[in-house]
Amino acid sequence: MTNIVIYSKPNCPYCVKATALLEMMNINYQEMKLDVDFSREELLEVAPTARTFPQILINGNVIGGYDQLATYIETTNFNGTGFTL
Numbered sequence: 001m002t003n004i005v006i007y008s009k010p011n012c013p014y015c016v017k018a019t020a021l022l023e024m025m026n027i028n029y030q031e032m033k034l035d036v037d038f039s040r041e042e043l044l045e046v047a048p049t050a051r052t053f054p055q056i057l058i059n060g061n062v063i064g065g066y067d068q069l070a071t072y073i074e075t076t077n078f079n080g081t082g083f084t085l
Contacts, residue, residue, distance in 0.1 A: 002027075006022075
């Protein structure tokens with residue numbers, strides 16, 4: 001099973017787009033919220049080059065933000081039950 005984690009922050013339109021895309025595709029994910037579930041320092045431990053939100057991890061690998069998620073979905077072997085990485 002694929003593990004997707006979205007690190008998001010309040011009032012972030014791309015965070016909303018990322019979660020909406022995954023929900024539309026019926027893909028399970030975990031959303032972590034800034035200052036509730038993690039701090040900026042904790043995010044930088046997970047994604048040291050992060051400068052924007054959201055930051056999305058698939059199976060522990062940082063793939064980037066919304067645009068990278070959309071590209072990943074379009075270009076990988078998605079069969080309805082998960083991703084291959």
